[in-house]
Amino acid sequence: MSTREIRNLIVSAVLLALCALLPIYGSTTMAMFAVLATSWALFSGPTHYISLATAAFFGLGTFVTGLWFQTLPFWTLPLIAAVAGAALAALVGLVTLRLSGVYFVIFTLGLAEMVRQIFTWVQNQTGARGMYVLTSLTEKEIFWMLLALGTLVYLAGWLIGRSRLGFALRIIGNDETVAKHSGIDTARAKVLLFMLPGATAAAAGAMLAPRYIYIEPATAFAPLLSFQVVIMALLGGTGRLWGPIAGVIPFTLLWEAITRQAPNQTLLLLGLAFLLIVYVLPGGFVGLWERILRRWRARG
Amino acid sequence: MSLLQIRGVTKRFGGLVAVKDMEFDVQPHEVMGIIGPNGSGKSTMINMISGSFAPTAGSIRLKGHELAGEPAHRINRLGVARTFQLVRLLPELSVVQNVVAGAAFGHRRRWGASAERFAMDLLSRVGLAGVAGMPVSALTYIDTKRVELARALASEPEVLLLDEWLAGLNPTELATGIGLIRSLRDEGRTIILVEHVMDAIRSLCDRCVVMSSGTKIAEGAPAEVLSDRQVIAAYLGDGDA
Numbered sequence: 001m002s003t004r005e006i007r008n009l010i011v012s013a014v015l016l017a018l019c020a021l022l023p024i025y026g027s028t029t030m031a032m033f034a035v036l037a038t039s040w041a042l043f044s045g046p047t048h049y050i051s052l053a054t055a056a057f058f059g060l061g062t063f064v065t066g067l068w069f070q071t072l073p074f075w076t077l078p079l080i081a082a083v084a085g086a087a088l089a090a091l092v093g094l095v096t097l098r099l100s101g102v103y104f105v106i107f108t109l110g111l112a113e114m115v116r117q118i119f120t121w122v123q124n125q126t127g128a129r130g131m132y133v134l135t136s137l138t139e140k141e142i143f144w145m146l147l148a149l150g151t152l153v154y155l156a157g158w159l160i161g162r163s164r165l166g167f168a169l170r171i172i173g174n175d176e177t178v179a180k181h182s183g184i185d186t187a188r189a190k191v192l193l194f195m196l197p198g199a200t201a202a203a204a205g206a207m208l209a210p211r212y213i214y215i216e217p218a219t220a221f222a223p224l225l226s227f228q229v230v231i232m233a234l235l236g237g238t239g240r241l242w243g244p245i246a247g248v249i250p251f252t253l254l255w256e257a258i259t260r261q262a263p264n265q266t267l268l269l270l271g272l273a274f275l276l277i278v279y280v281l282p283g284g285f286v287g288l289w290e291r292i293l294r295r296w297r298a299r300g
Numbered sequence: 301m302s303l304l305q306i307r308g309v310t311k312r313f314g315g316l317v318a319v320k321d322m323e324f325d326v327q328p329h330e331v332m333g334i335i336g337p338n339g340s341g342k343s344t345m346i347n348m349i350s351g352s353f354a355p356t357a358g359s360i361r362l363k364g365h366e367l368a369g370e371p372a373h374r375i376n377r378l379g380v381a382r383t384f385q386l387v388r389l390l391p392e393l394s395v396v397q398n399v400v401a402g403a404a405f406g407h408r409r410r411w412g413a414s415a416e417r418f419a420m421d422l423l424s425r426v427g428l429a430g431v432a433g434m435p436v437s438a439l440t441y442i443d444t445k446r447v448e449l450a451r452a453l454a455s456e457p458e459v460l461l462l463d464e465w466l467a468g469l470n471p472t473e474l475a476t477g478i479g480l481i482r483s484l485r486d487e488g489r490t491i492i493l494v495e496h497v498m499d500a501i502r503s504l505c506d507r508c509v510v511m512s513s514g515t516k517i518a519e520g521a522p523a524e525v526l527s528d529r530q531v532i533a534a535y536l537g538d539g540d541a
Binding site: 173 | 390
């Protein structure tokens, strides 16, 4: 390991410890989006495949908890959800990752809707409606679970960034034809890495289900979540591992503030953030930071 | 035994027959040219060898391995590397990373420090020692072609496919380019090149195949085939032959 890597590792550990001491109001939401946006960016950042499937995986996770929290120990639920999420992602990946650009985006959006419809249909067949998830978990405990999941995501991201798989994904994002002709099994690489945000979002869903108390398909698979994750990740920037979280913090703070003042205007924030990304911050805060850094270096 | 064996290769795009019943061999350490007028199926031939698409019929064998129908990444791993008619670089990666991209997953794999060292060697080999850390957007046209060549060489292919690698160069660059390919030839590499630049064909190729309307109309040493009546007719029309 280089000294730079050791320094980064120490900085990360200190930040993590600070976060652990910090379960304050709103921080659980922030942790949730940090986990979702960071894992989303691990796949969509390098490949430029915009996935709107987060809600599908997240919803799946909440249902895993809803169905089994009374029969299984709680700690197993995020694991089961992760496996289920990864399996769903692999299935979806095999079918859709041959699609490119906008077709992939539309399909992932449709996926969340389809999974929701399936759950609704099953519930209609069995006569069940929503489920109550009543546990003794506190907000703090949920926050700490998310923090642990976030740590795993960062660790995975750091390892992937140094691995051949990560490099392959960057090449695919740059030019898929070159990737294929350079010996990269592009379909396999994409499916493998698409499983990571799938598993993570499902695990996060499983952890957060108790917070919603009552879950039903319409809320568990709400497509808004997918859009929030995309906007936050892009606002922060996907070029660096720390990018998405730089978007999550200001965005969730603003979102919560607006929710309290004018709950009907939150979508406006989503739209404004999107405009900001397109017109002013194409690389997100990461891109802005790197531009400043370059200018500063050029002057010094 | 020949390194690459092409037998009865045909490619149809719907009703259009782009390549029909092609047949030729490439020997180890040989530089083979594929020439012919525009639209004669040269690039289609290259695309089939490299696996951009599969032939409709026929067989392409590299050291006994069947390549026809294999996906491009498998073909690259078996030992075929290529450059593209329109240069394709990885814009978000630095020059040296572009070359490492060719080394990391291909025929002979390298990773980490050894891949980096190998890529640096190749860059100086193609005359780009000074620009390794630069973004590819900062390169001149011929330098982008050099990077692509280095990337193709990075997997140490058994066969190197150059699809009009010399196209679009000015006269000075052309001389440099021909010199560079000749030096690869002198290293004993096996190269198939599709080219319109006749000077290059004459000075680089051991043998060449002439294609017209998707079929082979001549094969042999450059001087021989270029004076062939049928070849001249294909290029210039019957009246001038």
